Amino acid sequence: MVKEKLVQQAYEIARERYAALGVDVDAALNKLQKISLSLHCWQADDVSGFENPDGELTGGIQSTGNYPGKARNIDELRADIKKATSFIPGKHRLSLHAIYGDFQGKFVERDQLEPKHFASWMQWAKENEMKLDFNSTSFSHPKSEALTLSSPKKEIREFWIEHTKRCRAIAEAMGVYQGSPCVMNLWIHDGSKDMTVNRLEYRRILEQSLDEIFAQKYNNMKDCIESKLFGIGAEYYTVGSHDFYLGYGVKNQKIVTLDTGHFHLTESIADKISCLLLFTPEIMLHVSRPIRWDSDHVTLMSDDTLELAKEIVRANALDRVNIGLDYFDGSINRIGAYVIGSRATQKCFLHALLEPIEILRKYESKEQGFERLALLEECKGLPWNAVWDYFCLKNNVPVGEDFIPEIQQYEKEVTSKR
Numbered sequence: 001m002v003k004e005k006l007v008q009q010a011y012e013i014a015r016e017r018y019a020a021l022g023v024d025v026d027a028a029l030n031k032l033q034k035i036s037l038s039l040h041c042w043q044a045d046d047v048s049g050f051e052n053p054d055g056e057l058t059g060g061i062q063s064t065g066n067y068p069g070k071a072r073n074i075d076e077l078r079a080d081i082k083k084a085t086s087f088i089p090g091k092h093r094l095s096l097h098a099i100y101g102d103f104q105g106k107f108v109e110r111d112q113l114e115p116k117h118f119a120s121w122m123q124w125a126k127e128n129e130m131k132l133d134f135n136s137t138s139f140s141h142p143k144s145e146a147l148t149l150s151s152p153k154k155e156i157r158e159f160w161i162e163h164t165k166r167c168r169a170i171a172e173a174m175g176v177y178q179g180s181p182c183v184m185n186l187w188i189h190d191g192s193k194d195m196t197v198n199r200l201e202y203r204r205i206l207e208q209s210l211d212e213i214f215a216q217k218y219n220n221m222k223d224c225i226e227s228k229l230f231g232i233g234a235e236y237y238t239v240g241s242h243d244f245y246l247g248y249g250v251k252n253q254k255i256v257t258l259d260t261g262h263f264h265l266t267e268s269i270a271d272k273i274s275c276l277l278l279f280t281p282e283i284m285l286h287v288s289r290p291i292r293w294d295s296d297h298v299t300l301m302s303d304d305t306l307e308l309a310k311e312i313v314r315a316n317a318l319d320r321v322n323i324g325l326d327y328f329d330g331s332i333n334r335i336g337a338y339v340i341g342s343r344a345t346q347k348c349f350l351h352a353l354l355e356p357i358e359i360l361r362k363y364e365s366k367e368q369g370f371e372r373l374a375l376l377e378e379c380k381g382l383p384w385n386a387v388w389d390y391f392c393l394k395n396n397v398p399v400g401e402d403f404i405p406e407i408q409q410y411e412k413e414v415t416s417k418r
């Protein structure tokens with residue numbers, strides 16, 4: 001109770017402080033409330049899925065760490081996600097990968113997937129007031145060779161084309177069921193470890209495969225295409241590079257997914273937002289944290305993520321940007337990882353929503369560079385955190401670090417016993 005009062009008081013002071021800079025804090029909170037993150041289901045089990053949970057994770061991605069308590073089946077995964085969302089303010093979406101179907105103990109080949117394998121997910125999501133997003137899975141499979149959709153081998157290519165077509169049909173079924181378009185992401189690892197003398201050929205094949213996959217039009221799902229700089233084992237060449245998907249996305253009006261771990265480490269992802277907004281219908285984000293490479297560390301309130309949020313808010317583009325998370329850390333409590341990364345992302349957007357943009361733009365229009373820089377710097381220290389605490393309080397989720405003991409409790413009672 002003492003804490004509640006303090007949070008309330010701090011909020012009142014923060015509100016006045018921001019008002020002096022022309023920022024309407026309540027309006028900012030209303031906008032934040034409407035931001036739904038698309039939580040990635042794969043943080044709960046290190047991208048194992050239910051097709052072959054003991055299988056090897058391939059495709060140049062790696063989850064490192066052996067922290068106890070990983071979800072071993074659909075019930076545990078659902079329980080963990082429900083637990084995680086109870087610590088994250090607001091209403092959110094859940095992003096499923098095709099290997100997370102409810103297969104009822106049977107093996108279902110990826111080119112045989114149907115909406116019925118996701119019926120229980122749709123129901124569960126509805127019961128828990130979540131909307132679903134979807135991803136095709138072309139990694140961790142015997143047919144997942146160095147090349148999939150870009151493979152010159154007809155049999156391999158057609159298998160993955162069929163898989164991806166079926167995933168789109170599943171996404172459409174989800175969209176219809178939930179009355180909100182299901183965002184379907186397509187990422188393939190296709191590439192080559194060493195020199196290739198056929199860059200163009202594989203890219204041309206990928207273009208053709210995508211054309212075939214996207215030929216069927218749907219109204220309740222949205223297609224996203226995710227590029228990558230390189231993956232482990234495909235260091236030399238990636239077929240689906242950023243340039244490739246940028247070109248494809250602009251030409252075919254598809255949504256380009258920006259995974260914040262998929263670029264050169266000094267490249268600004270924030271800078272890409274305004275470019276995509278001008279030439280593609282929407283944007284999909286995979287917010288992650290690369291450490292030296294695409295390591296998929298837990299998202300934090302880093303300068304990069306802050307800049308990304310600011311660019312979106314400054315462009316007034318919240319309704320055109322789908323915010324998904326994508327990291328998988330198996331070295332710490334996995335539910336804790338969800339909560340840290342989700343809340344950090346929300347904090348970045350709050351920070352962006354509290355920016356005194358009118359004053360900053362006025363300075364800029366008058367070429368007052370010193371004043372603009374000074375205010376931007378001062379903004380870092382404004383009491384945004386009091387506003388964040390209040391947001392958590394209003395949403396009935398733990399304020400500040402109070403989620404730590406609760407996650408410890410769940411670990412003691414549930415995950416440590418697995």
Ligand code: RNT
Pocket residue numbers: 042047061097135187226228259286294326
């Ligand atoms: C891999 C991509 C991709 C995956 C998920 C599991 O580098 O980021 O989005 O992380 O599909």
Ligand code: ZN
Pocket residue numbers: 187226259286326
């Ligand atoms: Zn990603």
